[in-house]
Amino acid sequence: MPGVISARGLRKTYGDVAAVDGIDFEVEAGESFGLLGPNGAGKSTTMRMIGGTLDRTGGELEVLGMDPGSERPQVRAHLGVVPQQDNLDEELRVRENLVMYGRYFGMSRSVLAAKADELLAFAQLEAKAREKVVNLSGGMKRRLTIARGLVNEPRILLLDEPTTGLDPQARHVLWDRLFRLKETGTTLVVTTHFMDEAEQLCDRLIVVDHGRIMAQGSPGQLIREHSTREVLELRFGSARNAAVVQQLKGVGERNEVLPDRILVYARDGEAALEEVAARGLHPVTSLVRRSSLEDVFLRLTGRSLID
């Protein structure tokens, strides 16, 4: 069975700039699919092409068997969209935002009255129903935008950087809501430049950079393929890191020097740390942790996800 979204050689260019430079992927029904990449990787551009609000320059794209380039309103009727930048109607109240949005899908006011109550409960905004949107916190606005995206009971929910700009607590509240959706089998497509978000929310993801796919798979697979099980982080003080690295040859499988620390990739981090001590090296601080998608990205591009 073909996926609910399938892209082949998908491209978007702005003048000379290729924002999306020939990417292929399939999203299966019910899965939570991620696009992980740094600023300017082409995540939003891809999302907007899927969402039928931006025409592609080349390649093929199918959403639920339709072409979002030529059957735009039909495709959009099936989708829920949470854009990177909130665009709630600040002159309307919280509840009205949901009702008016539902009207765009031709839903009746009576259906929407019940729907708005369900969505407010889901977004934990019941107490704010009559509040003006301007008075909501960033996290609340984000939750309201997600609720708005669900008004038409979409087949696929597109979330473009759902938690960027939120404080840790607000992020966790939001993740909890998204988990609930995931549990019900909603197909989610999530973009993010947070590796922890990708690890938590995505069953499968593509790592994108400069409009190209660098790798794809489940978070676990990607880490297994492109990194070691553990990472030893060593800090010798920024002046010494580069000099010390010569003496670390052979410790772990490989290492990476960042401005503030050295990363030693090893199957067993503790053993690597003992080896470091045995060579007479004494880092200011050391830390053993599991590999993350951040390490995968660093490995693939030589850069950090967040600059």
Next chain:
Amino acid sequence: MTEVDSTRLVYSGDGPDHGDMAVRARRSGVWFYAETVLRGMRAFALPILLYAVAQPVLYLVALGVGLGELVDRGTGPVGGVDYLVFVAPALLVSTVVMSVSAEMTFPVMSGFKWNRLYYGPVASPLEPSQIALGHFTAVMLRFLLQGLVFWLVMLAFGAAPAGWVQSVLVVPIGMLAAAAFGAPLQAYAATLDDGFQFSLIQRFVVMPMFLFSGTFFPLAAMPPYLHWIGWISPVWHGTELARWASYGADLSWGMTALHLTFLLGCTAVGIWFSVRTYTRRLRS
């Protein structure tokens, strides 16, 4: 806090028919978006209504009755009628055209830039063209209300002697004049990235149009080298039609056709450019 059954929030196979939603949006999308704009105006319903009532009352008292007294005593009736009767339909047309310049500048900017209001509905089944037309429709409905109120005030002042059956036509005429200026302005505003041109439009387009479109004195009373301002001004074309409607001022069929063609033409061209600009901008 009540916990919700989130399975009811998402598609389960027996939920709404999305294909049907797309069909309904295609059929009535313009109206769906107009509803939102009208909803937004409702927050300012009281000021809008007060303004709609107070403005004609103040204008008619000051210019019609006050200044009119002087004019009627000095030069004698203008255009064969009391000055109040002469100036009232023109003031109706001028005020709605002035109001449209507020509705089609900053709110359009806010749709594209400040609040990015248009970017919400573009992700729904609505098309950019429907957003442009929906915004336009809502503004026109506002002027239907404002024009009706103005007309009722005219009746109350005895300033529409043609009788209400004919004089009620000043309302659609006012709306048409507002459309003829508003539609091109909406198209222009949609091309901008910030609103600083708007005060220039106010000063160098709207004000001259208000002063030199035959509102306060016939166009013929001005030196000929200023007449062109009237000819290209929706206010003048609208005013000529409105004077016929409200007190039966002379108007040939040929001139009627000319005024209507000008106003409808400006409206059509404006709408065409708006739709094009909205589509280009919201889909790039």
